[in-house]
Amino acid sequence: MKKNILKIGFLFGISVFLVSWGSTGHNKISQNTSLSFPVSPSFLQIWSDSLAMNASNADYRKSTDPMEQYNHYIDIDTYPEFIANGTIPSTYDSVVSIHGQTFVTDNGILPWATLTYYDSLVMAFQAGNMHQAMLYASDVGHYVADGHMPMHLCANYDGQLTGQAGIHSRYESTMIGSYVNQITYTGSSLNYIPDVKTYIFEYIYTNQTYVDSVLA
Template sequence: MKKHIFIFLVIMTSLGLSSYRWGFYAHRRINRLAVFTIPPELMGFYKKHIVYLTENAINPDQRRYAVDNEAPRHYIDLDVYGDSALQVVPHNWFDAVEKYTEDTLQAYGIVPWHITLMKFLLTKAFEEKDLDKILRYSADIGHYIGDSNVPLHTTENYNGQMTGQYGIHGFWESRLPELYADDYDFFVGKAEYVDNVQERAWEAVTAAHLAMDSVLSFEKELSKRFPESKKYSYEERGNSTIKVYSKKYSHAYDQMLDGMVERRMRASIKMVGDIWYTCWVDAGQPDVEVLKSLEIEEKTKKQMEEEKKKWEQRTVKSREHN
């Protein structure tokens, strides 16, 4: 894993600004903390596999560079649908396809609809007591839920490239959590059953999108008060020297956001736990002792390793978030 991270840092250094993305830090932390929200009757199963769920929280991000249709599952560019997007875009997939066509939806992102699909797949995996799929879909849906709660995953201006704020994506979702997450309050209570996962996904996207203007406008305002030499600094990461947003600039931005990153991470943790639990309930609450007795098959482990080697080849061009 350290080798993979180092390779990623080298790539980011060549681009001029470091980026860990929500995936390399926050996604792992979100999935891990979601385990502790699960009610006692199911927690034993998820705790047994907490390492898997934590380590594989970034798999969908790695697949973005190897699977053609993966990238749109991580975002939705709501602003391309107009100022009233939250009111006019249908929440039901088939209604949305009828209104805009599937090609259009895929072009501008499908994260809320994909969460609904993943909920169906995870429920079915529980019904079939298929451990490999339960763990894979649990880790994956946690990732997509995390993405749905990120404001910059709801706009075409996802990295500030349209407003002269290139690099803000990694700044908001990676640099700030990396610096301040240890001080965040991640106690979100116990997971609860979700009556309508489709609407819950849209609630997440809506809350994130409503915060998007502040993410951009606050940084734009702050940058006017900091000269370039104070806005950025350099840090040693492994064997590399990485350009990052300075701690002073990061602190000022975090203060302006007034806990926004913490709130979006808390919302993600709670939502992941809620939907994991909901899938198990909707599957008829299969015996947890039976689930705990299952082990991942060796062929599945080998398949996962082969997949990850393929992902590292980065054969598909995808949105960058540095």
């Protein structure tokens, strides 16, 4: 039973097809998530509209919670070990012990925020609180999507260091807004992820490699 709960918990993240974008993109992602859900349990199939409706809750919280902004990005290329080896320590306590709380927070805590909300989602399922589970599922989907947007994963997040200021919004909002009706998705097969933390860092490392393509 516990394994099934864990498996359901991360379906909302791994079924993300698009990368992370403004409210239009997040809505599109969440609306289409159910296309990858299994037939059972059946409640997943009826969550589509609710997930879409709450897809940008995490962004809205920025106006009331000053710490929320740090959940949406990680300037991973500011870590010396990432430049040297392409990875950083995966546990929050480890990076804080090496670099200090201020450095880690200022450069974003996206992978650990994703993991925290995933754990909360699992606990909501275990408690049988399906409404809260749906809200956490929306947040997990949002943070996973942010982890698939290259400009959420670098210090030059808005092209401000290369004379391309404003590229963040042009890429994730203007472009998607222009082409959203041409985006199609019919679902894909899902696989159980035994190590969620490792999975989160792997897609962050992969998507960070696309920064240069966005800036090109």
